[in-house]
Amino acid sequence: MIYSNLIEYLESVRCRYLLNEPLKKHTTMKVGGPADIYVEARSAEVLVGILSIAKKEDIPIFLIGNGSNLLVSDYGFRGIIVKLEGDFSKIYIKSDDVISCGPGAKLIDLCKFALENSLSGLEFAYGIPGSCGGAVYMNAGAYGGEIKNVIKKVECINYDSKKKIMLRDDCKFEYRKSLFSSEKIIITNVEFTLHKSRFETIKEKMDAIMAKRVSKQPLDFPSAGSMFKRPKGYYVGPMIEKCGLKGFSIGGAKVSEKHAGFVVNKGNATCKDVLDLVKKIKSDVKSKFGVNLEMEPLFLSS
Numbered sequence: 103m104i105y106s107n108l109i110e111y112l113e114s115v116r117c118r119y120l121l122n123e124p125l126k127k128h129t130t131m132k133v134g135g136p137a138d139i140y141v142e143a144r145s146a147e148v149l150v151g152i153l154s155i156a157k158k159e160d161i162p163i164f165l166i167g168n169g170s171n172l173l174v175s176d177y178g179f180r181g182i183i184v185k186l187e188g189d190f191s192k193i194y195i196k197s198d199d200v201i202s203c204g205p206g207a208k209l210i211d212l213c214k215f216a217l218e219n220s221l222s223g224l225e226f227a228y229g230i231p232g233s234c235g236g237a238v239y240m241n242a243g244a245y246g247g248e249i250k251n252v253i254k255k256v257e258c259i260n261y262d263s264k265k266k267i268m269l270r271d272d273c274k275f276e277y278r279k280s281l282f283s284s285e286k287i288i289i290t291n292v293e294f295t296l297h298k299s300r301f302e303t304i305k306e307k308m309d310a311i312m313a314k315r316v317s318k319q320p321l322d323f324p325s326a327g328s329m330f331k332r333p334k335g336y337y338v339g340p341m342i343e344k345c346g347l348k349g350f351s352i353g354g355a356k357v358s359e360k361h362a363g364f365v366v367n368k369g370n371a372t373c374k375d376v377l378d379l380v381k382k383i384k385s386d387v388k389s390k391f392g393v394n395l396e397m398e399p400l401f402l403s404s
């Protein structure tokens with residue numbers, strides 16, 4: 103069996119793994135077929151162990167964060183899905199205004215930790231349902247803020263298990279992308295530089311941002327957030343609405359009635375339903391406005 107050495111290793115280090123694990127369980131869109139093997143790496147040693155077996159045996163690897171920006175094929179993934187947990191989820195104060203955060207930590211927990219320590223700078227990210235690693239990879243942003251603005255440095259490891267430290271400018275952050283999107287590098291730790299402020303002021307900002315999210319976004323349905331990147335000079339939701347597509351559905355995938363920039367899973371959507379709906383939206387928006395929409399969630403298939 104192709105995974106026998108890996109499984110032997112995972113059992114020897116008591117690392118949790120699941121075979122043929124449906125990825126719909128690990129994405130906020132709730133679509134996606136099975137991964138051959140889904141592994142929860144809880145320490146740097148185990149991650150290096152997995153990487154070296156995968157390299158030796160030429161097995162594809164994919165790092166998953168919170169699966170909130172992923173559209174996974176109905177056929178799933180032939181290879182190893184690695185989720186970083188345990189040591190990789192730690193958050194602590196490194197120095198006065200610097201927080202150290204593992205990539206597996208939830209962004210929401212990082213924001214709350216910053217608040218508890220009266221550190222300002224991450225309020226914009228409150229409510230983004232990703233992991234810290236996924237947020238850095240995507241250069242997540244909202245309400246005028248972007249992750250890149252608070253990054254001090256990122257520790258990473260490549261697929262040959264070579265470690266590297268990158269400062270903010272090395273990360274080549276752009277709108278919803280970074281160096282990590284184009285090179286096979288795993289983020290293993292992140293340091294954020296914030297600034298001291300009043301607890302109440304930070305909390306007010308966070309509460310206001312959360313209230314905006316709750317009032318504008320269809321949070322009661324599974325989704326992958328905004329389905330399209332924002333083209334310069336245009337608003338996606340109103341364009342889709344003007345095409346008459348609000349509430350339009352294909353199979354189980356539907357253009358949200360609350361926010362037309364979101365495609366939601368109204369029940370049993372397949373990845374194909376979502377992709378077919380995306381195709382229809384892109385085509386209608388192109389015909390009516392001459393604008394090419396680009397999908398924001400990443401598509402994973404083998």
Ligand SMILES: Cc1cc2nc3c(=O)[nH]c(=O)nc-3n(C[C@H](O)[C@H](O)[C@H](O)COP(=O)(O)OP(=O)(O)OC[C@H]3O[C@@H](n4cnc5c(N)ncnc54)[C@H](O)[C@@H]3O)c2cc1C
Nearest residue numbers: 167168169170171205232233235236237242243244289327
């Ligand atoms: C309701 C909703 C609202 C949202 N609102 C926003 C918003 O306001 N702003 C915004 O920017 N996004 C938003 N998103 C999208 C999403 O939450 C962000 O893009 C988030 O940063 C993705 O993080 P994740 O951990 O879920 O990444 P995943 O979806 O799991 O993965 C995304 C990419 O990151 C890579 N990755 C993850 N961890 C690592 C690591 N340690 N090392 C290397 N690569 C890694 C993965 O391989 C993948 O390529 C929203 C999504 C939803 C569902």
